[in-house]
Every structure is written in structure tokens, then in C-alpha cells.
Amino acid sequence: MTTRGPTTGEKQRRKKTRELVATAYLRELTAALTALAAQVDAWRAGQIDACQLNEDVHAYHNGTARDLWKKYNMPADMLLTLLVAGGVIQKEEVPADLLDALHSGGAAQALAAETPPETDKQH
Numbered sequence: 001m002t003t004r005g006p007t008t009g010e011k012q013r014r015k016k017t018r019e020l021v022a023t024a025y026l027r028e029l030t031a032a033l034t035a036l037a038a039q040v041d042a043w044r045a046g047q048i049d050a051c052q053l054n055e056d057v058h059a060y061h062n063g064t065a066r067d068l069w070k071k072y073n074m075p076a077d078m079l080l081t082l083l084v085a086g087g088v089i090q091k092e093e094v095p096a097d098l099l100d101a102l103h104s105g106g107a108a109q110a111l112a113a114e115t116p117p118e119t120d121k122q123h
Contacts, residue, residue, distance in 0.1 A: 013098050017076045024080075024088045025072050032064045077102060 006014070036056065043053040072079065081102050083089040091099065 009097070013101055014076070016095060016098055017080050020089055020094060021072065021076050021079055021083070023093075024083045025068070027088060028068055028071075032060070032068065036060050036064075 039048065039053055039056040042048045043050065048056075080089065080094070080098075084091055084094060084099075084102070094102075
């Protein structure tokens with residue numbers, strides 16, 4: 001018995017998933033680097049000293065950059081589901097057939113198993 005490879009539709013969904021994930025990565029990386037660039041600008045303006053800038057660069061490298069690397073090295077379908085849920089990618093950016101595939105796949109089930117964030121409670 002021979003097995004068939006992915007269908008054209010599956011290939012297109014995978015390609016679109018990779019494109020959306022790349023878009024999200026660039027958005028998050030740009031935001032992170034913009035914040036770091038602001039610190040460089042503050043140093044150039046004399047608002048912070050070189051030691052503070054060095055600490056900020058170190059924190060970026062060991063924190064933000066590492067977190068982004070870990071985040072974007074998970075299966076693309078699961079990651080896209082998380083990106084849509086987190087608002088990095090808007091539902092309107094995702095083709096309907098891809099949204100359906102994400103909802104019917106394991107990624108949606110994994111998302112449903114996640115603990116929802118706490119909401120502000122009125123006291």
C-alpha cells in the first residue's frame with residue numbers, strides 16, 4: 001500500500017501558516033528592537049550611561065531575544081493558533097480554510113487546555 005503525500009490544499013495551508021508566522025515574528029521582533037533602540041537613543045542623548053545601556057542589551061539578549069527564539073521554534077500550526085489567540089495575528093488575516101483547519105486540529109485542543117488568563121475582578 002502506498003501513502004500519498006500532502007494535497008495541494010494542505011501544501012497551500014502550510015505555506016500560508018509559515019508566512020503568517022514569519023509576519024508575526026517580524027512584528028514582535030520589530031517591537032522588541034524598537035524598545036532596545038529607544039534605550040540606545042537615550043544613551044546617545046545622555047539620559048542613561050553606558051553601564052545602563054549594557055545592562056539593557058544584556059537583558060534583551062538573555063530575555064526578550066531568547067523568549068522570541070523559544071516561542072517561534074514550536075510547530076507552526078500550534079504557534080499560529082497561539083498568535084491568533086494572543087492578537088499578534090488578527091483572525092481577518094487568516095484565510096477561512098486555514099482557520100477551520102486550525103480549529104479542527106490538535107492546536108485548538110491544546111489551546112483549549114491552557115488556563116485562561118485571570119481577569120480583573122471588581123472588589
